[in-house]
Amino acid sequence: MDVLQSSGLPRDHIAYADLIQLCIKRNAAAEGRRIHRHLSAAGGGGSPASLFLCNLLLGMYTKLGLSSEARQLFEEMRDRNVISFTTMIAAADGEFLALSLLVRMIRANVRPNMYTYSSVLQFCSDLRLLKTVHCPAVKAGLESDVFVRSSLVDGYFKCGDGDSGRAVFAEMPTTDMVVWNSLIGGLAQAGDAAASLALFGEMRRAGFGPSTATLTSLLRACTSVAMLETGRQVHGQAAKSSSDLILHNALLDMYCKCGELAEAETIFNTMVSRDVISWSTMIAGLAQNGRCRDALVVFEEMQLTGFKPNHITLVGVLFACSHARLVQQGRELFLTMEKTFGIRPAREHHGCMVDLLGRAGQLKEAMKFIMEMDCEPDTIIWKSLLAACRVHRDAGMAAAVAREILRLDPDDKGAYILLSNAYAGSNQWGDAEEVRRAMKERRVTKEPGCSWIEVGKKTHFFIAGDKSHPQSEVIERELERLIRRIGGEGYVPETAFVLQDVEREQKEELLKYHSEKLAIAFGLMNSIEGKPVRVMKNLRICGDCHTFAKMVSKAVGQRIIVRDPVRFHHFVGGECSCGDYW
Incomplete structure (x- = not known):
């Protein structure tokens, strides 16, 4: 006899509902299936009560990750209501299924509610489809619902239409924090840190206190442009909040990406709990700040404490090996990662290996590795090798690699620029000029070197040779003073880094006004005792500026x-954290 009958349980829907909820709570899939079989055997047809239980079973299957069984039950149901369809839409495995279920729902004369539309909107990755779903939500009078508005704001930013996201937010007074958080998060993800921080101020003035979600989004905004001081202010707000793991991971990431490892390590060491994201963030942060061997020590600690690395963790470890010149250690990790950790090397791991070999000057080995890869190399992997050809001045291989990149993407300006620089670095001026002519014909423009620095809550931008800054004359005088001072200590401009066929005097003049030198001079003019000068740069720092x-x-x-x-690059006392290997 069935276990439910033998236990003397009454055959009422409340008892069954309680049992189904218990299965969800205890992750008891086998017992949930037995309840389903018992209900099927008991019959009950299409009564409202049986529809109620079928919906509970649908929810159970979706929450336990049993999507195929949920779909089979859904198809077998004689009656379906808004809960049935919405449950299946929320558990859909992609945009197509979610939208097809919505269409099917409308054709069955079942009216979608706010939860239905918010679920569908979360799947929309295409702007046209997002607008298609937006229209019936408005017609249904649900545009003011907090879930729908929040999903619309999220969706428009995800699809790259921030203006529409702002418009949805501005259409009516916002009285729910969820919608505020959606817009703040969208602006932060779009890289508009200033707007997200300004909106946070508006939210506070409207009477809303910061939630964990708000603070996490603000920290991501600060991370995007290394707004360290603002990030510290957000940290102050977070200290008054909970010990939320997601929030602490965001703080850790912010300090790592702002170059403040001491504060990052303090947070990491005092975290009440950690997850794989915490460990991966710390490993990547150490590696990106030149403490690659420390990153590998943390990786060992991670394993000793019982945490299993994921594919992102291993990207960070391979990055550390690459930037610490640990070729053999990186190679061994790559070859054993599937056996040791159950992680099959993905494209990112292959890219790290190409960078590892290329950075070490093993260009032929890097090329061989690419040719033997399990996956098709993309332009990012080829450009990693092309950059190594430029550094190690192998113009011949650079040309072959550039051809592969342009085969995949004929308009890839990075390939033209790196190839031109490789020829120039090898004094093959004729070949460099030929590449520049091809760039001109294709209207490919070179991105100018740009550096920026935050001083007094204002960001100052510098481009090589640019004199548009209001204090340009004072900055140039300070720069010349610094060059004279270090010239007395042995500094000689490294003209090999000027990729133009001009006289040495002109090369020295061009080197003098590189954007990072201008930013450093300006930073020193406005520095506060005890605080470092922090400069951001859009391109790789050149060897001469590094020495400077x-x-x-x-x-x-x-x-x-x-x-x-x-x-x-952390420059202290005449040394750099990269150990001159970058």
Whole structure:
């Protein structure tokens, strides 16, 4: 006899509902299936009560991750209501299924509610489809619902239409914090830190206190442009909040990406609980700030404490190996990661290996590795090798690699620029000029080197040779003073880093006004005692500017931090955290 009958349980829907909820709570899939079988055997047809239980079973299957069984039950149901459809839409495995269920629901004359539309909107990754769903939600009078508005704001930002996201927010007074958080989060993800912080101020003035979600979004905004001081203010608000793990991970990430490892380590070491994201963030942060061997020590600690690394963790570890010149250790990790950790190397791990080999000058090995990869190499992997060809001045291989990139993407301006620089670095001026002509024909423009620095809550931008800054004359005088000072200590401009066929005097003049030098000079003019000069740069720092920053840090006794697109350089006392290997 069935266990439910033998236990003497009454055959009423409340008892069954309680049992189904208990199965969900205890993750008891086998027992949940037995209840389903018992109900099927008991019959009951399409009564409202049986529809109620079928919906509970649908919810159970979806919450336990049993999607195929949920779908089978859904198809077998004689009656379906808004809860049935909404449950299946929320558990859909993609945009197509979610939208097809919505269409089917409307054709069955079942009216979607706010939960239905908010669930569908979360799947919309295409702007056209998002607007298609937006229209019937408005017609249904649900545009003021907090769930729908929040999902619309999220959706428009996710689809790259921030203006529409702002418009949805501005259509009516916002009286729910969820919608505020959606817009603040959307602005932060779009990289508009100033707007997200300004909106936070509006939210506070409207009488809303900061939630964990708000603070997490603000920290991401600060991370995006290394707004350290603002991030510290958010940290102050977070200290009054809970010990939420997601919030602490966001704080950890912010300090790592702002180059403040001391504060990052303090947070990491005092966290009440950690997850794989905490460990991965700390490993990547140490590696990106030049403490690659410390990153590997943390990786060992992670394993000793019983945490299993994920694929992102291993990207960070391979990055550390690459930037610490640990070729063999990185190679061994890559070859054993599937056996040891159950993680099959993905494209990102292959890219790290190409960078590892190329950075070490093993260009032929890197090329061989690419040719033997399990997956098709993309332009990012090829450009990693092309950059290594430029650094190690192998113009011949650079040309072959550039051809592969342009085969995949004929308009990839990075390939043209790196190839041109590789030819120039090898004094093959004719070939460099030919590449520049091809760039001109295709209207490919080179991104200018740009550096920026935050002083007095204002961000100051510098471009090489640009004199548009209001204090440009004073900055140039300070820069010349610094060059004279370190010149007396042995600094000689490294003209090999000028990729133009001009006389040495002109090369020295061009080097003098590189954007990072201008930013460093300006930063030193406005520095506060005990605080480092922090400079951001959109391109890789050149060798001459690297030498300049090292020698200036020693001459003036000031810590200088330069962040490029890949890593941080911490210049202290004439040394750099990268160990001159970048």
